[in-house]
Amino acid sequence: MHPSVRRESLQKPRMVLKPLRLFLLLFPLLLPSWAESQSCLTSASTCSQCIRSGPQCAWCTVPHLKLRCNTVKGLSRAGCLTHYMYNPQGNVQVTRNDSRTQPTAETLHLQPQEVSLRLRPGVRQSFPLSITMARDHPITDLIMDTSPVPAGFNVTLGSIIHGYMLVEVKVGANLCLDLNQNQNGTGPWSVHLSPRGFPQSVKLVINLECEYEQSECDCAGNREENSPTCNSHGALACGSCECYPPYTGQKCQIDTESTFSRDEKFCRSGPNAPFCSGRGTCDGGFCVCNSRENPEERYSGEFCQCSNFDCPYHNNRICGGHGKCECGQCVCNKDWTDENCGCSMDTALCMASNQQLCNGRGSCLCGTCMCNPPYMGPTCELCPTCLGLCQQHAECVECRVFGTGSKKDRCEDECSYLILTKVQSKEDISAPCKMISREDSCFFYYSISYTPSGTYSTVAADKECRQTLGK
Known part of the structure; x- marks a missing residue:
């Protein structure tokens, strides 16, 4: 069951979030969303001006193009190829991700423990947060420490994924800060997520990408003199060769003052191979690859033997x-x-209710459980030919509650999965299982239920022994 979305505005340094719900936390916003209020600055003269004008804006690195700042679609219509567009989106990097198999009764385990985020304003980044806790200690509230974070950020905690504690964390920034008012206008800032009553936390290190060096996004700033791509006879700028005299050709392969030129055989990958793999023309002994109707599709390689569209x-x-x-x-x-x-390689869909991949009865392949016979089901928790429900858990109930039975010496290792509740007698249990202990020939009563959070058993503390029944 998923309760309705709850929204709260953070006015204090710390904020409480209720678990098992879909959360949306908003830090106070200074300005409305760029995506709704602004369009790209088509008159921008620099890459930095363009990128800062809106999250949907891209910069064309071809200097002679009249329109250099627009959306990706707008630049494409203006004649700028995709590989000449600069359109940063930010990134997420997990910097600490220690794993632990089982938390103690007093602690829980958060994974990852530290994440570094580079945010382009208006573009959100996300990562999954796994919360593992002791079985007898339910999780309470989540607290967010927001005191060092400036206005204009938003953090979203999504609902629990696939029935266990895996939460999607989304982080975004709404605008670049005014550096005249805040010298630390791009970060880093730290945000901590921690469950109430526990010292563990997840640290988010946030940086804003607001200033863009011209050399980062303008191919003119990345001009490569004597480029090998241009046979060391020209400069590579904006993906094209600018040849030094007296050289010419697409790759500066032709010396106009020399009587020598490369033979056409240099355009073949083998003695009987077609020129340029049949995907281009031979120009002065060098392959010039054909263009495709779709500008996103390209041939490449010395003999035009490669493509970026002929894949499975x-x-x-x-x-x-x-x-x-x-x-x-x-x-x-x-x-x-x-x-x-x-x-x-995501294993979320393979996680069983006992927090084991495929219930320990199969392997997780491509996000799907491949169950070992006779087990079946999406997480290998079904077994039509196995022991009945009562028999399946009887030994673990007996050793956990009464300290007897065949598993009493290995109870902690094999039976810690059960989440137990004790009642006085069998009358307090609806439709209980009735099992007998071989050690004292007494009957004990319990029930079993499965939920997304684990396997639960309600057990009657009172046994019924045969000598008692015979009186």
């Missing part, structure tokens, strides 16, 4: 939409794998 598809998307196509092979994004980048 998954779900009707090249590289599954989770990677880049480089020379006919998918280079997958982080947390994705396989030849078509269609295999997720």
Whole structure:
């Protein structure tokens, strides 16, 4: 069950968040969202002016283009190719991610423990936060320490994912700060997320990307003299060669004052191979690759043998939409794998109610449990041919509550998964299981229930022994 969204404005340095809900925390905002109130500064003369004018704005690094600041679609319509556009989005980097298998009764475990975020105003970044706690100690409230954070930031804590404590944290900044009023206009600032009553916290180190050096986004600032791409006979600027006299050609491969020129054989990858792999023309012994109707698709390589669009598809998307196509092979994004980048390395969907991957009865492959027979189900928690529910947990109930039974010497290792509640007698339990202890020939009663947070058992403290029943 997911309660409705709750919104609160943070006016104090610390703020309480209730668990098991969908949260939205907003720091006080100085200005309305750029995305709603501003458009790109098409008259911008520098990359920094352009990028700061709005989160949707990109800068074209081709100096002779009349329109250099607009949205990606606007620049594309103006003739700027995508690989000449500068459009930073910020990034997230986990800087501390220690793992622990089991928290103690007094503590819990947060993972990751420290995250570094670089934010472009108006563009949010996110990361998953895992919360593991002792089974007998329910989590209480979350507190956010916001005292060192300036106005204009927002943090969202999403709902619990897939039935256990995995929360999506989203962080955004609404605007760049006025450096004349605040000398620390770009950070870093620290925000701490911590559960109430526990010393553990997650540290967020936040930096704003507000100033952009011209050399970072203007290809003229990255001019490479004597570039190998231009056969060391010219400068590489904005993806094109500016040849030194007397050289000419797309790669400065032709010496206009020399009678010698490269033979066309240099445009073949082998003796019988077609010129430029059939994807280009031979110009002075160098391949000039053909253009595609779609400007996003390109041929490349010495013999035009590579492409960025001829890669495996998954779900009707090249590289599954989770990677880049480089020379006919998918280079997958982080947390994705396989030849078509269609295999997720995220294990959230494989987590069983006992906080084990695939219930310890299978393996998590591409985000899906592959169960060992006879177990089945999305998290390998179903077993139609296994012992009944009562028999399956009887030994653990007996050793945990009464200290007897076949598992009493290994009870802590094998039976700590049970979350126990004791009542006085079987009349306090609805439809209880009735099991017998071989050590004293007494019956004990309990119930079992499964929830997303764990396996629960209600146990009657009173046993019924045969000698008692015979009286």
